[in-house]
Amino acid sequence: MKVNHYIGMDAHCGVTELRVLTPSGRVTHRWRGPTTIPALSEAISAVPRPRFVAVEEGGIADWLLRSLSPLVDDFIICDPRRNHLISHEGDKDDGLDAQALADLLRGGFLKRVHHPKTFDRIVFKQRVALYHRSVRQRVRQANQIMGFLRYHGVFVRESVLANLENRTRILSSLPPHRALRSDVKLLWRSYDRAVDQVKKMRHRMIRLARQEDIIVRFRALPGVEWIRASTLVAYLDTPWRFKSKSALWRYLGIGLERSQSGNSPAKLRVARDANRLLKDTILGAAQTAIRTGENPFAEQYERWLDDGVSLRNARRNVARSMAAVMWGMWKTGSAYEPTWVGATEPARKVMHAV
Numbered sequence: 449m450k451v452n453h454y455i456g457m458d459a460h461c462g463v464t465e466l467r468v469l470t471p472s473g474r475v476t477h478r479w480r481g482p483t484t485i486p487a488l489s490e491a492i493s494a495v496p497r498p499r500f501v502a503v504e505e506g507g508i509a510d511w512l513l514r515s516l517s518p519l520v521d522d523f524i525i526c527d528p529r530r531n532h533l534i535s536h537e538g539d540k541d542d543g544l545d546a547q548a549l550a551d552l553l554r555g556g557f558l559k560r561v562h563h564p565k566t567f568d569r570i571v572f573k574q575r576v577a578l579y580h581r582s583v584r585q586r587v588r589q590a591n592q593i594m595g596f597l598r599y600h601g602v603f604v605r606e607s608v609l610a611n612l613e614n615r616t617r618i619l620s621s622l623p624p625h626r627a628l629r630s631d632v633k634l635l636w637r638s639y640d641r642a643v644d645q646v647k648k649m650r651h652r653m654i655r656l657a658r659q660e661d662i663i664v665r666f667r668a669l670p671g672v673e674w675i676r677a678s679t680l681v682a683y684l685d686t687p688w689r690f691k692s693k694s695a696l697w698r699y700l701g702i703g704l705e706r707s708q709s710g711n712s713p714a715k716l717r718v719a720r721d722a723n724r725l726l727k728d729t730i731l732g733a734a735q736t737a738i739r740t741g742e743n744p745f746a747e748q749y750e751r752w753l754d755d756g757v758s759l760r761n762a763r764r765n766v767a768r769s770m771a772a773v774m775w776g777m778w779k780t781g782s783a784y785e786p787t788w789v790g791a792t793e794p795a796r797k798v799m800h801a802v
Contacts, residue, residue, distance in 0.1 A: 450496075450497070450498060451470055451471065451496070452470070452471055452498050452499075452500065453468050453469070453470065453476065453495050453496060453497075453498065453499045453500070454468065454469045454470075454471075454499075454500050454502070454550045454551075454553045454554040455467070455468050455477075455492065455495060455499055455500065455501045455502070455520070455550060455553075456468075456469070456502055456503075456545075456546040456547060456548065456549030456550030456551070456552075456553060457488075457501060457502070457503040457512070457546060457549070458503075458504075458545040458546040458549065459483055459503055459506070459508060459509075459512060460483060461483060461508065462482065462483060463480060463481070463482065463483060464480070464481060464482070464483045464488060465479075465480050465545070465546040466478070466479040466480070466481075466488075466491055466492075466546055467479075467546040467547040467549075467550050468495050468499075468550065469547070469550040469551060469553075469554050471554065473551065473554065475547065476495075477491075477494070477495055479491045483508070485515045485516070488512070488515075488516060489515075489516065489519060492516060492519050492520065493519060497521065498521045499519075499520050499521060500520060500521055500522045500523075500524070500553060501516065501520045501522070501523045501524065502524045502525075502526055502549050502550065502552070502553040502558055503523075503524075503525055503526070503549075504525070504526055504527075504528040504549065505525050505526065505527060505528060505561045506528075509525045509561075509563075510525075510563050510570065513525055513563055514567070524553065524558055524560050525560065525561045525563060526549075526552075526558040526559055526560060526561060527558075527559045527561050529721075530558075530559050562685060562689050564685050569682075569685060571656075572656050572657075572660075572678075572682055573682040573683065573685075575649070575652060575653050575656060576653055576678050576679055576682040576683075577682075578649055579646070579649040579650060579653045579675075580679070580725060582642070582645045582646045582649045583646055585642050585645070586639070586642040586643055586645075586646050587606075589635070589638050589639040589642045590606040590609055590639060592635060593609060593632070593635045593636065593639055594606070594609070596631070596632065596635060597618065597622075597632070600622055600623060600628070601621075602618060602621045602622060604618060609636075609639065610643065615636065618632075619632065650675070653674075653675075653678055654674045654678070656678075657674055657677070657678040657681075660678075660681060662681055662777070662778055663677045663678055663681050665777060665783055665784065666680070666681070666774055666777070666784075668783065668784035669733070669737070669770065669773065669774065669784055670736070670737035670740055670743040670745055670746070671732075671733040671734060671735070671736035671737030671738075671740065671745070671770070672733050672770075672774075676729050676730075676732065676733050679725065679726070679729045680726065680729060680730070680774065683723060683725065683726055684696075684699075684726070686778075687775050687778040687779045688779070690775070693768075693771070693772045693775060696771055696772075696775055697719075697768050697771060697772075698719040698722070699719075699722065699723065699726070700722060700723070700726050700727055700730050700767075700771055701718065701719055701722025701723065701724070701726065701727030701730075702718065702719075702727065702730060702731065702764050702767045702768055702771065703718070703719050703768070704716045704717065704718060704719065705717055705718075705719050705720075718764070730767045730770065730771055731763065731764070731767050733767070733770060734763055734764075734766040734767035734770055735763060737766065737770065738763065738766060743786070744786045744789035745766050745769060745770060745789060748765070748766055748769055748789065749762050749763065749765075749766050752765055752766075769789055773788050773789060776788060
């Protein structure tokens with residue numbers, strides 16, 4: 449009779465700790481070596497099958513998944529925030545972390561983190577992430593300049609900085625000090641490079657997005673253009689990872705969680721553990737659709753306001769409705785149908801939840 453072997457890996461860029469447990473919890477293998485695919489392959493292959501590997505989500509987790517999956521019966525990348533046994537109990541070192549991870553795997557307590565199955569989707573997700581990072585870098589550069597100018601009593605917005613004609617006027621508003629003006633010009637050059645990088649990353653991202661049929665179809669929805677559609681597809685990857693609309697809403701940060709203790713009344717609140725980028729994306733799309741008007745989502749928004757729903761909750765309900773429509777389009781391979789919007793309207797009892 450074959451015995452399952454549960455392998456916990458505490459992987460770092462230089463060194464990896466590996467521990468192997470049997471179903472009874474007995475440690476059968478201990479290994480420490482370089483984080484290279486040949487070394488890890490040899491260590492894993494020395495463990496009898498069936499063998500199951502767990503590693504925590506991190507910068508090298510996807511690389512390990514793609515390289516080592518053929519050697520094991522299952523490879524789980526798990527959420528480190530949920531592994532309280534590792535982070536809060538007992539002593540702390542890499543060997544103990546690997547053993548605790550194997551123990552959690554043995555008990556079935558790990559929550560699997562989704563990773564794209566195709567390399568093309570991995571590259572696309574990285575490109576989308578690079579675009580958003582370049583936008584944040586541009587905003588940081590703009591804030592640095594605005595803070596620098598504010599110190600000398602010059603108050604401007606980024607839109608003013610972006611207009612080259614305004615820079616002469618801004619310089620003339622500063623104290624007539626040569627070194628001061630030289631520093632401002634240096635900051636402007638950094639900002640201009642950041643702006644140029646955003647433009648290039650946007651162009652490259654859209655070039656890949658045009659090859660994704662679902663992104664092209666998503667653009668038919670009010671408030672959804674290349675950036676938002678690409679972000680949702682890149683980070684959600686597939687509609688089949690969600691069992692229900694509620695699960696999708698919670699992952700997007702617009703769903704509700706129920707909590708109750710003892711005889712106290714049950715409370716509904718917005719899910720806190722969510723991807724911030726996805727939450728901002730879907731709420732931004734809902735806000736744009738509402739502001740544009742003359743579309744089913746804007747009509748929903750007005751109906752909810754008439755029912756006494758707050759502005760924030762009404763916008764969140766529109767985001768839920770929009771996400772449900774997109775989820776249906778993705779699963780069925782169909783085009784956007786405005787009549788679907790009413791069919792996916794959240795239940796009245798949910799609308800007043802905070």
